[in-house]
Amino acid sequence: MSGELIKAVAIIIIAAVLVTALRTRLSEYSFLLTLAAIAIILIATFGNLFSGVSRLRELFNQSGNAGVYFVTALKALGISYIATFAADLCRDFGLSALAQTAEIAGKITIFVLSLPLMTAVLDAALKFVGL
Secondary structure: OHHHHHHHHHHHHHHHHHHHHHHOOOHHHHHHHHHHHHHHHHHHHHHHHHHHHHHHHHHHHHHOOOOHHHHHHHHHHHHHHHHHHHHHHHHHOOOHHHHHHHHHHHHHHHHHHHHHHHHHHHHHHHHHHOO
């Protein structure tokens, strides 16, 4: 896994140098090169993500809590990545107010997503205490 990270970082560094060199003369090609580098790295790393999610699903299945907890954890992870991506994109365009809004929206969405889980935990605690 660390070897793949080193390859990804090498691609990122090479792409950054090439994009910086192309930006002044051929800005449209520098944008396409950036998109190509992003696509290559994401495709290469999604394999690791799927194997990790598969292993995590096995662990949740063994614990007997496969349904709600696993899906909630994956959704929260996805929401956080999407919100961070949107915020970083806004910052790249100099739109810090929109970036903060994207982060707040992501946090609120994760909070709302976790409400049923928090309710289940509180119900279990109240039953344990006898209330």
